[in-house]
Amino acid sequence: MINEVETFAELISTNAASGIVFNDNVTEEQNLQALSAAAFINNVHIYKLNPANELEFFASYNKTGQAPVRAMFGQTEKLATPTFGADALEYMMPVTLEGDRVGYTYIRASIDALNKLTLNTILITCSVLLLALMLSFLLTLRLQRSVTHPIEELVYLVQQISHQKEYSSRAKASSLKELDILGSAFNDMLATIQQHIERQELAEEEYRRLNLSLEEKVGQRTTALKEANKELIQTLEKLHQFQRQIVQNEKMASLGDMVAGVAHEVNTPIGLGVTASTMMLDRLTQLQKDFENKNLKASALAKFLKEGEENLNIIYRNLNRAAELISSFKQVAVDQTSENARAFAFKQLMDEILLSMRPKLKKLPHDIQLHCDPNLTIESKAGPINQIMINLIMNSVIHGFEFMEKGQIDIWVEMQGNNKLSIRYVDNGKGIPEHLCKRIFDPFVTTKRGQGGSGLGMHLVYNLVTQALNGSITVTSEEGHGVEFQILFPVRMLEHSDIAKSS
Known part of the structure; x- marks a missing residue:
């Protein structure tokens, strides 16, 4: 808009130079009527310099329906550059002829078109912003769904397993790394539980089978037991003499091993738990072999029960200690x-x-x-x-x-x-x-x-x-x-x- 105003001012000044020199303001005002084609120009004044080097009103143009404006004799320096007002753009340009200044041209242009352009720009910007916000909201909902859906599936699976006790179910793989790790750990836990239940069912089945054949085995062993009864009584008498000493020694040895193990392996309690559980499996295997080979003795069973109690206590203490260590390491909020x-x-x-x-x-x-x-x-x-x-x-x-x-x-x-x-x-x-x-x-x-x-x-x-x-x-x-x-x-x-x- 500034470029257009400056261009019109230059054209008007060029045309007005000869009119000012010949003092022909009538012709000049007729020429200014051609500005009606420029809809944005409201007012034009042409001033000339008199012999006293003072400005005089020479000619003017007022757009149809536009009120005249006062003369701008004292605004030559202020309006030397295009200046925006509340509702118009004003500009004054010197009129020169062969290098001599003979007057000034004043143009007042309407900025309604500029205001409309600004309003349209604001409306377009707001529309684009609103559209971007809507798209962002939709994308956020989609992203939220992609995150919460796997979690909802995992929660539903946990609830289903807790009600139906169906440990053969497995969590599906997730595209989210953390949920995939959680699902894998959950599947491992389910697999462990399922294996434990299967082993328990097998043990119960074996126990029932042994109970069914127990009477037959007892009958077969009754004769052998009677023959060995005297020898066993003598052996038991000797065992009773050393029973207290053996039990006390085993308690002290177990206590010493436990204290030494905890002091030495305080940072690896899970390892102790694994060791103790492995020992229990070995003792259980040996006990089962002795039972199947008809070599199981009451003293061996008592020793197994005693060792089993001690080993289970060791496993519990070490697993509990491991849980405390992990809890202490991860605890960053004391609440x-x-x-x-x-x-x-x-x-x-x-x-x-x-x-x-x-x-x-x-x-x-x-x-x-x-x-x-x-x-x-x-x-x-x-x-x-x-x-x-x-x-x-x-x-x-x-x-x-x-x-x-x-x-x-x-x-x-x-x-x-x-x-x-x-x-x-x-x-x-x-x-x-x-x-x-x-x-x-x-x-x-x-x-x-x-x-x-x-x-x-x-x-x-x-x-x-x-x-x-x-x-x-x-x-x-x-x-x-x-x-x-x-x-x-x-x-x-x-x-x-x-x-x-x-x-």
């Missing part, structure tokens, strides 16, 4: 815990924590000093405190005291007022680099990446302090000068009278 508060002496709790860590710390020359009033008794959640202190101590041992011959840990515990407990944990290790100190409580921050470090220990400590205990924790450290943790959380301090009432 999953539901431990209730209880009353305890803090120094006694710390002694129990250090005693439980003795297998890990006894081979290390590090010194741990607890500065705490032995009579300090509080009511709080002992479980989170236990896990916090274990994580802090192991963090110092693994990271802070690395390549150190002997490390020192000091733990100061005291009450602040009557309802807050302060724990100040200080070690003299190698400290934390500044770039890690700012992110020490973030998940997966570790200096042992690829060496067994998960980076969840301090994040778990932070969650336990802030969420389980409703407290706060801060860290201060310089590389090479150890680390200090300040923990503050609300507790209820108990007097001896309160402890007696609660007990």
